[in-house]
Amino acid sequence: MNQEQFLQELSKALKPLSEEERNEILFDFEEHITEGVKEGRPEANIIRELGSPKQIAKELVPDVTETAPAVQRPKKNLFQMACSAAAISILNLIFVLGPALGIFGVYVGFCGAALALSVSPIMFVGMVMFQMNTHMMLEFFLSLMFGSLGLLSCIGLWHLGKLLYSVSLRYIRYNLKLVTGAQT
Known part of the structure; x- marks a missing residue:
């Protein structure tokens, strides 16, 4: 050029x-x-x-x-906001609360399983101290495998938890915008 x-x-x-x-x-x-x-x-x-x-x-x-000055839509009056809040609350109770609690329950269950898998090497050490077993090598490697799987699951669930949290916050903000009539 x-x-x-x-x-x-x-x-x-x-x-x-x-x-x-x-x-x-x-x-x-x-x-x-x-x-x-x-x-x-x-x-x-x-x-x-x-x-x-x-x-x-x-x-x-x-x-x-x-x-340029921002063009603002007129705010909803109090009655419209109350009606919007009631309608959104009913819809959320019917269609959102059940699946959200189900997802939360599954998440908590996975967290418990990941923690249980993570402590399996510690349980192996305790088992070796109190009883002798003929399959010690097998149990040792299984406990290492389960412990590793548990730690990896904890990391994945940590990121999944952050994602679920951000999605929940975005959904709550969206509902608030619907109720208050703010621009989307």
Whole structure:
């Protein structure tokens, strides 16, 4: 890309600015490129160092959405909010509470199983101390396998718990937005 192409693309990207501001910015970049060429640097390298004209324009043009006043929908009145809350509560009790409690119960069960598997090597040590068994090597490796499986399950369940927590929070926020009439 040469200097003319760079400045043309930059000019197009700076359209939201006034003519005076755009010309001033273009003059500054043109001067920067000219000075670099006078110093003996290749024009293409200077333009590459400056970056994309679109990216430069994004940084220089103020965001229009920030300057425009936000359009707000009128808030619901108290009666509408109470009706919405009652309807959402009934729907949540009928359709959401049962599956949510079921998922929570399964999660707690898996956590208990993972903890039980994780302590199996400790139980093996206790078993060796109090009784001697002929299948000691088999039980040793089984306890290591179950302990490893338990630890891996604990890690997976930790991440699953964080996911379930974030999904629950998003669902609660969504319900609150429905009740209050906030924009989604």
